[in-house]
Structures are given as structure tokens and as C-alpha cells.
Amino acid sequence: MFLKTISSGKEGDIILCMGNEAVARGGLEAGLSFLSTYPGTPASEIGEVFVSLKDEFPHIYAEFSINEHVAAHGAIGASWAGVRSMLTMKHVGMNVAAEPLHFLGYTGVGKGLVIIVGSDPGATCSTSEQDDRWYSLHTHIPILEPSNIQEAKNFTVMAFDLSERFNMPFIINTPTRLCHNIGSLRLGAMPAEPPAPGKFTANPSRYVNLFAGSVANHARNLDAIEKLREAVPTLGLNRIIPGSAKVGIISSSINYLYAMEALDLLGLHDVPVMKIEMSYPLNADYVARFVAPLETVYIVEELEGFLEFQIKSLLYDKGLRTDIRGKSLFPATGELNCDVVIDALSQELGKPRPRAVEEAEEKAAELLTDLPPRIGAFCAGCPHRATVYSLVKATGRDCVFAGDIGCYTLSSLPPFEAYDWVTCMNCGLATGQAMCFVGEDRPVVAYVGDSTFFHSGLPALINAALNGSDVLLVIMDNQWVAMTGHQTTPTTGVDLNDNRLPKIELPGLLRSLGVKYVRTINPYKVRDTIATMKDALERKGLRVIISRGECALQQDRRSRRHPVDYEEYYEIEPSRCQRCDECYLEFACPAIRERQENGDKIYYIEDSLCTRCGACADICLNSAINRIELRRYKASGGAI
Amino acid sequence: MIDYDILISGIGGQGVITLGTILKLAALEEGLEVFGSEARGGAQREGVVTSNVRYRKYDPADKIPMERRVCSSVIPKGSADLLISLEPLEALRHAVYLNSNSVVISNTFTLLPVHVRLGKADYPPLDEIIERLRQFTPHVHMFNIDELSLNNFDDLRHVNVICVGLAAALANLPISDDAILNVVKSELPGFEANKRGFELGKSEALAG
Numbered sequence: 001m002f003l004k005t006i007s008s009g010k011e012g013d014i015i016l017c018m019g020n021e022a023v024a025r026g027g028l029e030a031g032l033s034f035l036s037t038y039p040g041t042p043a044s045e046i047g048e049v050f051v052s053l054k055d056e057f058p059h060i061y062a063e064f065s066i067n068e069h070v071a072a073h074g075a076i077g078a079s080w081a082g083v084r085s086m087l088t089m090k091h092v093g094m095n096v097a098a099e100p101l102h103f104l105g106y107t108g109v110g111k112g113l114v115i116i117v118g119s120d121p122g123a124t125c126s127t128s129e130q131d132d133r134w135y136s137l138h139t140h141i142p143i144l145e146p147s148n149i150q151e152a153k154n155f156t157v158m159a160f161d162l163s164e165r166f167n168m169p170f171i172i173n174t175p176t177r178l179c180h181n182i183g184s185l186r187l188g189a190m191p192a193e194p195p196a197p198g199k200f201t202a203n204p205s206r207y208v209n210l211f212a213g214s215v216a217n218h219a220r221n222l223d224a225i226e227k228l229r230e231a232v233p234t235l236g237l238n239r240i241i242p243g244s245a246k247v248g249i250i251s252s253s254i255n256y257l258y259a260m261e262a263l264d265l266l267g268l269h270d271v272p273v274m275k276i277e278m279s280y281p282l283n284a285d286y287v288a289r290f291v292a293p294l295e296t297v298y299i300v301e302e303l304e305g306f307l308e309f310q311i312k313s314l315l316y317d318k319g320l321r322t323d324i325r326g327k328s329l330f331p332a333t334g335e336l337n338c339d340v341v342i343d344a345l346s347q348e349l350g351k352p353r354p355r356a357v358e359e360a361e362e363k364a365a366e367l368l369t370d371l372p373p374r375i376g377a378f379c380a381g382c383p384h385r386a387t388v389y390s391l392v393k394a395t396g397r398d399c400v401f402a403g404d405i406g407c408y409t410l411s412s413l414p415p416f417e418a419y420d421w422v423t424c425m426n427c428g429l430a431t432g433q434a435m436c437f438v439g440e441d442r443p444v445v446a447y448v449g450d451s452t453f454f455h456s457g458l459p460a461l462i463n464a465a466l467n468g469s470d471v472l473l474v475i476m477d478n479q480w481v482a483m484t485g486h487q488t489t490p491t492t493g494v495d496l497n498d499n500r501l502p503k504i505e506l507p508g509l510l511r512s513l514g515v516k517y518v519r520t521i522n523p524y525k526v527r528d529t530i531a532t533m534k535d536a537l538e539r540k541g542l543r544v545i546i547s548r549g550e551c552a553l554q555q556d557r558r559s560r561r562h563p564v565d566y567e568e569y570y571e572i573e574p575s576r577c578q579r580c581d582e583c584y585l586e587f588a589c590p591a592i593r594e595r596q597e598n599g600d601k602i603y604y605i606e607d608s609l610c611t612r613c614g615a616c617a618d619i620c621l622n623s624a625i626n627r628i629e630l631r632r633y634k635a636s637g638g639a640i
Numbered sequence: 641m642i643d644y645d646i647l648i649s650g651i652g653g654q655g656v657i658t659l660g661t662i663l664k665l666a667a668l669e670e671g672l673e674v675f676g677s678e679a680r681g682g683a684q685r686e687g688v689v690t691s692n693v694r695y696r697k698y699d700p701a702d703k704i705p706m707e708r709r710v711c712s713s714v715i716p717k718g719s720a721d722l723l724i725s726l727e728p729l730e731a732l733r734h735a736v737y738l739n740s741n742s743v744v745i746s747n748t749f750t751l752l753p754v755h756v757r758l759g760k761a762d763y764p765p766l767d768e769i770i771e772r773l774r775q776f777t778p779h780v781h782m783f784n785i786d787e788l789s790l791n792n793f794d795d796l797r798h799v800n801v802i803c804v805g806l807a808a809a810l811a812n813l814p815i816s817d818d819a820i821l822n823v824v825k826s827e828l829p830g831f832e833a834n835k836r837g838f839e840l841g842k843s844e845a846l847a848g
Contacts, residue, residue, distance in 0.1 A: 356718030372761030
């Protein structure tokens with residue numbers, strides 16, 4: 001959003017930017033040469049910054065990798081080859097990257113390697129809110145937790161130095177409420193020279209892990225973490241805000257801000273606070289010195305009790321029995337905020353809540369409980385809406401809907417509700433292809449987007465082909481990773497500026513993997529699509545339908561760059577419309593709306609939202625939706 | 641010391657985040673510290689979107705030590721000085737952030753949620769929305785901002801800048817018109833029309 005200032009801003013400038021962009025600026029200031037990522041909200045924008053700065057910083061290589069496993073290996077390769085590298089992903093990406101990351105402690109890094117993990121308390125853009133910090137208890141990768149946009153940048157720069165000094169990768173954990181926050185950032189200096197190119201140096205005792213060598217590296221890993229643990233008080237990380245009260249607070253990340261603001265609003269200005277900036281490893285002496293004079297310590301952290309678990313264990317070893325309260329007061333699920341901290345501390349410490357909070361809550365309980373919810377929906381013109389509509393019609397819902405992760409997950413919501421499960425990437429086909437083997441006799445229909453399919457769907461498809469599974473897979477190829485902000489996929493083919501991109505031809509790929517039934521459909525031709533789906537449903541074995549329609553947002557953006565010489569629009573002819581509700585309720589395109597006209601309710605198409613996909617005209621059983629074409633004056637021909 | 645919190649609410653695609661960005665950049669022009677948070681939701685369209693905009697300027701002579709003067713990114717309940725909503729139901733949904741001094745500026749143009757379309761929930765009548773908002777604060781200002789933009793500019797792209805004009809006239813913002821217009825000039829295409837939109841917002845506020 002603010003790319004210009006992120007790349008061109010000078011030391012000391014104060015700019016407005018997003019948390020993710022601050023991390024990217026940190027990478028630039030640290031002189032990184034390599035970035036790999038699989039797009040995942042809330043962390044997607046970091047990769048976007050580097051990909052879009054390719055011309056400005058030609059020495060930086062950045063890629064949208066095929067998945068997090070490959071992205072992690074790529075970043076490791078770059079680091080071993082002697083350049084600073086960064087790996088970014090969303091929290092659940094850690095599950096996919098977990099295997100290579102468990103070896104990084106054994107092997108160590110070459111040049112600095114920093115891993116950005118965007119966590120998602122409240123699962124505002126994810127299928128889970130897992131607390132990734134727990135991984136570090138077995139990967140032994142240190143974690144920094146910035147609390148604001150400034151620290152997000154500063155810690156990124158610092159993490160590269162620490163990574164090289166301690167020969168281990170560093171994780172920066174940034175929750176959604178930091179990744180996506182927009183606020184002010186004071187810029188630091190950029191490197192004077194681009195970094196030197198890399199060259200791999202073999203290091204077999206660290207990089208070749210086998211038998212006793214692997215055991216030796218495990219010991220070296222544990223030893224290295226202990227050395228870092230001892231060094232904690234000398235690193236300039238972690239901070240104590242002194243106070244004379246007998247109770248104290250330990251917090252990290254954005255929760256530190258919530259805790260401080262809550263103390264301010266409750267008028268508790270004498271409570272000492274320890275701000276943890278490196279949440280793994282913790283130093284026992286440092287924590288014990290803060291805790292020892294206190295009677296009670298409250299640990300304010302979002303999601304699970306990662307700090308609490310470590311601190312209780314460290315204090316036990318120190319013989320301290322101070323009352324430590326964390327997850328017994330603050331929920332382990334959902335987002336934390338200032339209000340939750342105020343409620344807990346006010347009750348614990350007997351301080352009344354601010355009057356404005358009390359009043360607002362009382363009125364809200366009386367006046368705001370019956371509001372209709374507002375849920376997300378497919379955009380107007382979305383090819384997924386048309387595909388899912390056809391799937392529901394073709395199957396009559398007498399099937400198992402094996403859904404997956406992407407924009408199409410919205411089909412789990414009204415009005416479609418055509419989803420029997422959604423968990424992790426490729427949970428649809430991989431889970432669904434097994435059901436025919438245990439007697440499930442309804443058709444199993446798996447559906448997946450192009451990016452998710454290439455992320456990890458190929459092994460599941462090969463498995464289904466080799467084992468003769470009876471399953472219908474619909475690949476909804478919209479040619480972009482749409483939900484995370486339109487990064488490219490292996491089927492993108494051409495970008496918004498008409499640059500040709502390397503692409504994979506799906507039908508050929510599928511046939512070479514042994515899929516005999518492959519059909520490609522245009523989802524906006526709804527009647528044809530339903531017919532093809534019915535044909536596929538009547539057959540047995542592994543069948544794949546490719547539903548090919550570009551993301552409507554991208555198509556719309558491109559069409560604005562290339563105005564055509566005629567205009568078309570769609571309209572509902574009120575005299576033919578029977579108000580059967582098929583377009584308004586079953587298809588539910590947001591561009592089809594209802595208004596009062598001459599005392600009657602009529603449906604109409606809001607032209608400013610319509611993308612001219614034409615699907616509604618194909619659906620209408622009464623031919624009430626018409627495509628109107630207006631020829632414009634053609635300069636070349638001169639005809640009207 | 642300046643301590644001013646703005647909450648903006650609306651629906652995906654209405655420009656909530658752009659509006660927040662304009663108000664944040666204008667505050668940087670004024671030399672204020674700016675904090676905030678955007679809730680974008682998982683969906684591209686139809687979902688609820690909010691932007692928290694928090695202005696701060698701390699006084700070092702204050703008796704509370706500076707290291708305890710911390711601003712988180714999310715406005716606590718009952719603490720918003722100004723709520724701008726691009727859709728009336730979304731104004732009401734966020735009323736828990738209001739107190740009796742808060743100013744509300746809301747669009748009256750309604751967008752029906754899917755549940756209402758499907759007949760699974762009722763959309764409260766506009767009069768009732770206003771009545772309920774007035775129980776939180778007397779300073780409730782409603783405008784059909786979509787209509788204002790359509791009638792004056794023949795598009796909906798000027799809704800945001802009209803909102804900024806309304807806020808500048810009604811809400812005692814700690815930022816000047818000049819700072820706002822400088823940002824509008826550098827960030828949005830078509831300065832003359834946007835400036836007219838801003839002035840239109842200001843004059844509508846005085847008329848309404």
C-alpha cells in the first residue's frame with residue numbers, strides 16, 4: 001500500500017505502514033538477498049513487497065513457493081549458500097514447514113535466517129488458531145515477539161544479527177492484529193552496498209545428518225540454546241517497567257500494550273510489568289529477580305499459556321512459589337484485547353472498571369443483542385459461486401462434499417452450505433478419496449482451488465489414481481491465489497500487465513498422472529456445467545472436472561486497462577420475472593438486489609457491481625435476464 | 641496531550657481501510673503519533689470491516705511516567721470519540737465503543753446481510769437504528785452519503801472523502817483541513833473532485 005516510502009524512505013523518516021510492511025523494511029535494512037513464502041493471511045503482504053520490488057532491488061530474489069515445505073528448504077539453501085534469507089508464512093504453514101525446521105537446530109545456518117510466522121488469534125482468516133510458539137520447545141528455534149509496528153521492523157533487523165551470532169534461525173511471531181495494523185514507523189538506515197553474492201561451502205559434520213553424527217548435532221543444538229539462554233540479559237531484549245505494588249504483570253507481544261493500557265484505565269500506575277521480547281528461551285535468573293519480591297504475578301498472553309508453562313517450570317527449579325496466574329484468568333481461545341484485561345484485573349485487584357465501559361456494556365446488553373449477523377459472500381461475478389451452484393444442482397446434495405481451503409470455503413456458508421468438512425490444506429480430496437474403500441456409496445465430490453491443489457494435492461491425486469479410488473474432483477482453477485491478495489499460481493499464465501508467465505497445463509498433467517476422465521468447463525455456462533457434472537456423477541473411478549474461470553476481481557481489473565469497443569450490461573425484465581428467487585436466493589449474487597417500484601418489490605441488477613459474467617441469465621428459467629449490447633462509435637470503421 | 645479515537649465500520653469493498661488511511665496520514669502531517677488496527681475478515685466481499693484510528697500526543701511533563709503512556713491498536717469499549725459508519729446496521733453493531741460524548745456519523749444507505757435476504761433475520765428499521773444509537777449518545781448524525789456521491793459525482797467513489805468532510809465539520813478532529821487536503825492530494829487520484837467532495841461534506845454537515 002505504501003511501497004514507495006518503504007523502499008525509498010530515508011533513515012529517520014516517519015512513514016505510515018502496515019505491520020507486514022514494517023517487517024519487509026526490516027529485511028531491506030538488514031540486507032537480505034532471498035525471500036521465500038507461500039501466501040497465507042495474515043502474513044501475505046511481506047512476500048508481496050519483495051516480489052514487487054524486484055526491479056528496484058535486483059539483488060533480492062523473492063518467490064511465491066509452491067508450499068511452505070519447499071519455501072523453508074529454499075530459505076535454508078540460500079542461508080547455507082551464504083546470503084541473508086527470510087521465510088514467511090501463516091501459523092498453519094508451520095505444520096507444513098515443520099519437517100525441515102526440525103533439522104535447522106541440528107545443522108545451524110550459514111548467513112542469518114529469519115522466519116516470520118503470522119499467527120491468527122480468533123481465527124479471523126484461518127481454519128485454526130493454533131499457538132505456534134509451542135513448536136519451539138522441540139525445534140529449539142528462538143522466538144521474538146514484537147508488540148508494535150516499530151518493534152516489528154527493529155526486531156527483524158536484530159534477528160538477522162542474532163541468527164548469525166548464535167548460528168541458529170530466529171522466529172518472529174506476529175499476530176493478525178500486528179500484521180494488518182497500519183500505524184507510524186520511524187525508518188532506520190539501509191545498507192550502503194548490496195550484499196555479496198552467495199557461494200555454498202560444504203559442512204558435512206553439520207549438514208549431513210546420519211546415525212551418530214545426527215546425535216552429536218542434537219547435543220550441539222541443545223548446547224547452543226543453553227548458551228543463548230544464558231546470554232539473554234546481555235542482548236538488550238526484554239524490559240522491566242518498575243512499580244512498588246506487590247502484584248506484577250508479565251506479558252509479551254501486543255498483549256503487553258493491552259495490559260499497559262488496562263493498567264492506565266484502571267489507574268494502577270504502581271504495578272511493575274515485565275515485557276518479554278524473546279519468549280523462547282527464557283532466562284530463569286532474569287525472571288526470578290522480577291518475580292521474587294511479588295506476591296502474585298499475572299501472565300497476560302493471547303492463546304495458550306506458553307510463557308506461563310515455561311515460567312512456572314523455571315521458578316520451580318529456583319524454589320520460588322509465588323502465585324502465578326495466567327490461563328486461569330485470561331482465555332486460551334479467541335483474541336485478547338484491552339477490555340478482556342480490564343475485566344480480569346478489575347475483578348482480581350478489586351478496582352472498579354471505568355464508568356464509560358460499564359455504561360457501554362449495560363446499554364449494549366439491552367440494545368445490541370438481536371442484530372442480524374453479517375457473513376462474507378462470494379464477490380459478484382465470482383466463478384466459484386457459479387461452480388458451487390452447479391454442484392449443488394447436479395448432485396441434489398445427495399453426496400459427500402469434501403471441501404478445502406480457499407475463497408471457495410465460503411460455500412460452507414448460507415445459501416450453499418455445501419461443505420462436510422474443512423481442516424487443513426488438501427483435506428478435501430485426501431480425506432474423501434478413502435471413503436469409497438469402506439462402503440460409502442454416495443458420490444464423494446471433492447473440490448479445491450488451483451493454488452491449494454498445487455500446494456499439496458498432487459500426492460493425494462496420485463494416491464487416488466494408483467489405488468483406484470472412486471471420487472470426483474472439481475479443480476476450481478481461477479488462476480490466482482485470490483483470498484490472500486492475488487499472488488500467482490502455476491496456472492496464472494499472464495499477469496495484470498499482460499506479461500506472459502510460465503504455466504502448467506492442468507489437463508495434460510492430470511492425464512499423465514493416470515486420470516482417464518478429465519473435462520474442462522466454463523462455470524458461467526451454468527446449464528452446460530450441470531450437464532457435465534451429471535455425466536461425471538454417473539460414472540465410477542477417479543474423475544476430474546476443471547472449472548476454468550479467472551478470479552472476477554482480476555478480470556475486472558484487467559478489463560479496465562483494456563476498454564472494449566462495445567458495452568454490454570444485464571438487466572432483469574420485470575414483466576417476465578416470476579420472482580422465483582432462483583437468482584436472488586439460490587444463486588445469491590450480491591449484484592442482484594431488491595427494491596420497491598410502484599408499490600411492488602422487484603429484483604434488479606446493480607450495474608456498478610455486475611461483472612457481466614452472464615451466469616444469472618443462464619440460470620433464469622423465465623428468460624427474464626437479458627444481455628444488452630451497445631455498440632459504440634468505432635474510430636476505425638466510422639460506423640455507429 | 642491529545643487522546644482521540646476514531647472507529648470506522650462498514651462492509652468489504654466500501655473503502656473503510658482507505659478512509660482510515662487518509663485519517664491516519666493526515667495526523668502524521670500534524671505531527672501526532674498514530675496507532676490503529678484493521679479487521680479485514682476472511683472474505684473479499686459482504687463481510688464486516690473495521691478500522692481503528694488512534695491519535696496520541698503525550699506531554700512529557702505529565703505526572704504519569706512516559707513509559708506507562710502506551711496506546712494499543714484496538715479502542716476499548718466506551719472510548720471512541722468518533723464513529724464513522726458507511727452502513728447504518730454496522731454503526732449500531734459497533735455502538736458498544738460509544739460514550740455519551742461520542743459523535744456518530746453514519747450513512748443511511750443500507751446493504752442487506754445474507755441472513756436477511758434468506759429471511760433468517762430481520763433488518764431493523766432505520767428509525768429504530770437511529771433511536772438505539774441515540775441511547776448511547778445524543779450526537780448522532782445520519783446522511784445518505786451514497787446518494788450525495790451519486791448525485792454530485794455520478795459515482796460512489798467520493799463517499800469516503802464526503803465522510804472526511806462531515807467529520808471535519810462535526811467531530812472536533814485534532815487535525816486541520818489543510819492536513820487532510822494535503823493527504824487527499826498526494827494519495828487519491830483527481831484532487832479537484834475530491835476537494836469538492838470534502839467541501840460538500842462540510843456544507844452538508846452544517847445544513848443537516
